[in-house]
Amino acid sequence: MKYTVNEQGYYGDFGGAYIPEMLYPNIEELRQQYQAITNDTSFRSEFESLLKDYVGRPSPLYLAKRLSEKYGANIFLKREDLNHTGSHKINNAIGQILLAERLGKKRIIAETGAGQHGVATATVCALKGIECVVYMGEVDMERQAPNVARMKMLGAKVIPATSGSKTLKDATNEAMRDWINNPLDTHYIIGSVVGPYPYPEMVARFQSIISLEAKKQLLEHTGKFLPEYVLACVGGGSNAMGMFYHFLDDESVKLIAVEAAGKGIDTGHSAATSVLGREGILHGSRTILMQTEDGQVVEPYSISAGLDYPGIGPQHAHLHKVQRAQYVSITDDEALDAGLLLSQLEGIIPAIESAHAFAYLEKMQFQKEDNVIICLSGRGDKDLNTYIKHFGF
Amino acid sequence: METVLANRLNHMFDVKKNNLLSVYFTAGYPELNTTLDIAEGLEKAGVDFLEIGFPYSDPVADGPTIQHSSQQALDKGMNLNVLFEQLKDLRQRVNIPVLLMGYANPMVQYGVERFCAKAAEVGVDGVIVPDLPMYEYEQLYKNIFAKHNLSNIFLVTPQTAESRIRKIDELSNSFIYLLSSASITGRSLQVSDTVESYFQRIKDMQLKNPTVIGFGIADHAAYQKATAYANGAIVGSAFVKFLATENYLEKIPEFVKSIKSPVV
Numbered sequence: 065m066k067y068t069v070n071e072q073g074y075y076g077d078f079g080g081a082y083i084p085e086m087l088y089p090n091i092e093e094l095r096q097q098y099q100a101i102t103n104d105t106s107f108r109s110e111f112e113s114l115l116k117d118y119v120g121r122p123s124p125l126y127l128a129k130r131l132s133e134k135y136g137a138n139i140f141l142k143r144e145d146l147n148h149t150g151s152h153k154i155n156n157a158i159g160q161i162l163l164a165e166r167l168g169k170k171r172i173i174a175e176t177g178a179g180q181h182g183v184a185t186a187t188v189c190a191l192k193g194i195e196c197v198v199y200m201g202e203v204d205m206e207r208q209a210p211n212v213a214r215m216k217m218l219g220a221k222v223i224p225a226t227s228g229s230k231t232l233k234d235a236t237n238e239a240m241r242d243w244i245n246n247p248l249d250t251h252y253i254i255g256s257v258v259g260p261y262p263y264p265e266m267v268a269r270f271q272s273i274i275s276l277e278a279k280k281q282l283l284e285h286t287g288k289f290l291p292e293y294v295l296a297c298v299g300g301g302s303n304a305m306g307m308f309y310h311f312l313d314d315e316s317v318k319l320i321a322v323e324a325a326g327k328g329i330d331t332g333h334s335a336a337t338s339v340l341g342r343e344g345i346l347h348g349s350r351t352i353l354m355q356t357e358d359g360q361v362v363e364p365y366s367i368s369a370g371l372d373y374p375g376i377g378p379q380h381a382h383l384h385k386v387q388r389a390q391y392v393s394i395t396d397d398e399a400l401d402a403g404l405l406l407s408q409l410e411g412i413i414p415a416i417e418s419a420h421a422f423a424y425l426e427k428m429q430f431q432k433e434d435n436v437i438i439c440l441s442g443r444g445d446k447d448l449n450t451y452i453k454h455f456g457f
Numbered sequence: 458m459e460t461v462l463a464n465r466l467n468h469m470f471d472v473k474k475n476n477l478l479s480v481y482f483t484a485g486y487p488e489l490n491t492t493l494d495i496a497e498g499l500e501k502a503g504v505d506f507l508e509i510g511f512p513y514s515d516p517v518a519d520g521p522t523i524q525h526s527s528q529q530a531l532d533k534g535m536n537l538n539v540l541f542e543q544l545k546d547l548r549q550r551v552n553i554p555v556l557l558m559g560y561a562n563p564m565v566q567y568g569v570e571r572f573c574a575k576a577a578e579v580g581v582d583g584v585i586v587p588d589l590p591m592y593e594y595e596q597l598y599k600n601i602f603a604k605h606n607l608s609n610i611f612l613v614t615p616q617t618a619e620s621r622i623r624k625i626d627e628l629s630n631s632f633i634y635l636l637s638s639a640s641i642t643g644r645s646l647q648v649s650d651t652v653e654s655y656f657q658r659i660k661d662m663q664l665k666n667p668t669v670i671g672f673g674i675a676d677h678a679a680y681q682k683a684t685a686y687a688n689g690a691i692v693g694s695a696f697v698k699f700l701a702t703e704n705y706l707e708k709i710p711e712f713v714k715s716i717k718s719p720v721v
Contacts, residue, residue: 072592082561084518084587085612087640088621227524233515242519245640247616345562345588346515358536359566360514 067312067388073261076115076385078352078378081260082345085374086244090252095166095262101166102159102269114158115273118191118218119148121155125281125437130409137292139429140285141412142278144303149184151415151442152274152303153255159270161192164251168204171250175225175239177204177232177299178370179211179418181255186220196220199238201231201357205367211446216383218433232299234371236347246322257377258298260348264305264377271306278437279310286435294427296439297420298369299335301380303441308389317342317451319389322420324366328395333374336401338391346375352384353368359409366395368416368448398423400454403444415442416450464582464606465554466631469506470667472690477689478680479669479718480685481508484543485676486526487700492543497680498706502713504553505689508585511540511559518587522694537567541575541642545611548580555612555695558585569598573605582633591628596658599628608632614639615655622662632667635659635687637674646673646682654684680716692716 073079073095080240081091101107115121123143130137144152164172166324172189174196176182182198189196198215202224205212215222225234236258243252257264259272275294279372282291294311296304298321311317326334334340343351344359353375366372376384376391383389394402399416402423407413414422430436451457465668469477480499480669484492496507512527519527540557547555557576564572564586576584584607589598594609602609608631613622616639625633635656637646646652659668670683671691699705699712 080593081590082588082593083590085617086614086636087643088614089616089618214604228514228528237515237517241520241641244518245644247639342566344566347517350586355562355566357566358538359563360531360536361562407703449544 067383069265069379071260077252077343077380078350078381079261079264080350082350083260083348084244086247090243090247091260096179097167097418098163098262098266103264106194107166107348109164111159111162115155119154119158120146121273122281123147124279125278125285127285127336128410131406134409134431135425136432137434137436138286139425140282140435140437142274142307143280144274144439144441145414145418146410149180149187151180151184151446152271152306152439153181153184154187155273155306156267156270157181157188157253160251161188161254164194164202164253165192167251169251170195170247172253173197173199173239173242173250174253174255175199175232175235176255177201177235177372178368179204179208179215179446180370180417182220183214183218185253185255186215186218189220190218196244197242197324198222199225199235201225201229201235203230204232204235207369215316227293231369234363240347247380256302257305257379258347258349258375264349264379267302268305268309268379271302272309273307274303274306274439275310278307282435282437287347288435290314290317291437292433293318293320293436295322295421295436296426297322297371297417297441298376298380299324299373299417301377303439305377305379307437307439312388319383320424321389321391322424323391323393324368324371324399324420325393326365326367329393333365335366335374336393337374337376339393339445341375349378351375351378352381366367368399368420370415370417371420392424394420394423398426400451402426403451404455412440413444414440415444416447418442464507464608464631466608469554470632472585473505474688476684477545478713479503479689479691481509481510481691481693482696482700483510483512483523483526483530484535484540485512485530485562486697487532487705489535490543491706492540493546493550494706495709496547496555498709499601499713500551500553502710503717506554506556508556508558508691510555511537511563513560513563516560518641520641520694522643522697536568537563537572541579544579544581549593553566554582555580556583557581558584561589562585567590570601573601576607577605581607583610585610585634587612591624595628600649610634612636615651619662622659622664626666629666632669632688633664635668635670636672637670637683640672642672644673646676646679650716656671660686670701677719683713
């Protein structure tokens, strides 16, 4: 595959493992073992059987007729919202818990923004009876209280990250510190395609089930092998990478990654990394990140707790640089409107993260026969309060 | 062939083999413009070499003490431009070796070549960048560091494999930074049989470079333990905490004495 990682862990100019020596043995262990473990027959069969019977995969590819009518194209929704735990995050969590188990780890740590990855991690830890600690920004804990309660109910310990902006990047810092302090018995389940190599690759592979299924399902639906467009929202970028993965080498397919513009790109309250960011190093990889002139990480903002991350995964940075995918952005208000529209046209309340991808349909021009696949990465239950506040229901 | 550097660091290790003391502090903390005052105070108090931290917003290898000092320093306006401006007079006021310590991103944004040139120009002897991997250093930066006669200091932890330690020894040209444990900064040294056997293991490897132990060195007992196994010890968070006290400049000699001598 043309756009995947090389042996040194780089996607073009991006990637690598910029980690303190304290983490080197852990990362090296993963690098040396993850391919062998994940290619092993027993791993594959357990992974596939859990995805089928526990997660409920394959998730449907749903032709949204009323939405299609509105935009003048065939719009298919990849229903990751129907997965157990309500988002795509469970795909990666299942993969990594099986990996951690085979590495003999006794304790799991994770970071979470919207709480979906935290819930997915707490879920798989309960499934396997492994201790679970989730770091979550203090601000996000308030925004996503139902998910905090879920994690606790699942037996996880939720630790607030109180430094910096008290959101996802700070939760990631805290999780990395925990891992540095507990290198031997702990596995860190990173929830997105970010972090030092091999994480971006590993997470992308676990999430690639999304596009693997979608390809087959599109053929069943339409008799066509490829869609014209594939859309997904991007914070760190795991649902987008999963959605793009098996289309990367199909150059005719236009890949569109939708970032959160927050209150607007130029307002100082945004998370549109591809526009506002520059090349640099964040959380262990060389990527594109929002930073000051002298390399301090800028606090991102988005109404959706899952998108306010100051960087994008290194593979996304590469796809952006070589222009294999188009990176665009959508404001809070546009996303909320799109969430409402999807609810009322299709009876599906999306996560505000996913709503960003839907909002971009407004800005596209289609031919009537175009097939468009959008990743509906999560359901909107966790965001009801935000919707209620905005629309005054 | 490694470039043979003859900078202040090498000279220091040639002259003094044991009980070296290094102190870390964050540039711009607790006040923006006291960097050289603190450096000078430490030298006068008998510290052998210094580590000046250039602050970063997301220091994942550091604990709350150094993160807090970094944030305060950034809030006061510290950055690499300001720091190099402050260090212009470094060599008029300070004779002991000086290292800069910080994270890769600020250095990369400043431009590694420009960073090394500036550091050399003001009389800095070496750099410690915990999140700069060996592979990238070798591929991209080794020649730049050598050109400017700057040492790059690598870290070693109890989990670092022997073959990697040998490789680090080969790539190093002043000293190796031994972490007392695999942990973030600011956690106190838990001396145990495991820690001692790790120190002993490194000592028995008879590395070509001197070793200095850091992370968790907060008092005389820890300093004594560290210097029994290595050429020196580094105090970081404990000194940064001390800087929050009143009249800290006047009290630096007391602090240094508390590390070097047993409490009477």
